[in-house]
Amino acid sequence: MPDEASLLAANRAYYRAFSSNDFTAMNEIWGQGDISCVHPGWPVLVGRQAVLASYRDILRNPQQEPIQHRNETAMLSATEGRVFCVEIVGEAALVATNWFRLVDGAWRLVHHQASPLATLSEPQSRPRSLH
């Protein structure tokens, strides 16, 4: 049975791959099947080739700011797990969804999406522009 501790460990491994510019680790974290990714401001990337190419560029980019993550929330169901967390990138705060699937006993990322937070200091407040 999947457990929350291993799911959160997989999420930490994702950010560790970022911090260490480790493309090999990033490549392993992502699933082999249908995967998708929405980087902030980007259109959706669909499929392993497009998604991993984006990470190769990002990890090679010397201007890429360090990413810290915090406030993890895990949601487990059968062989799937979502982790929501706040990413701090420079002065920006984002909400990230990292969606994992359990494959042969290992959590593999099948979707990532990061959205800018309107405010960091008041996370419970509701921005004016609803949708």
Added chain:
Amino acid sequence: MPDEASLLAANRAYYRAFSSNDFTAMNEIWGQGDISCVHPGWPVLVGRQAVLASYRDILRNPQQEPIQHRNETAMLSATEGRVFCVEIVGEAALVATNWFRLVDGAWRLVHHQASPLATLSEPQSRPRSLH
């Protein structure tokens, strides 16, 4: 077996519920189990109570701008389906992920996240700030 046509129909039903301010329809579209939602600028909402309360407020809000959707991309796997599309809200363009699960033959939404697109006119371009 799930099919793409029914998945895209479920996605259209989600935006139809928006357009018609139909909270009953919106309530039915969302799954009963673990659900999550990230509105633009908001922190993540986890669980049916928080998610549906947000939609009740949004659908009641007279200042809520109409939402159009286009450029749908479907990704099907077993009993799950993701639909990515571009939302046009006023002058803003967003990338939305709508994640459905097949429950008793009906697609139910289990996750929604919308992120601002950096540019609408050049959807293939890469914004300066990578991550």
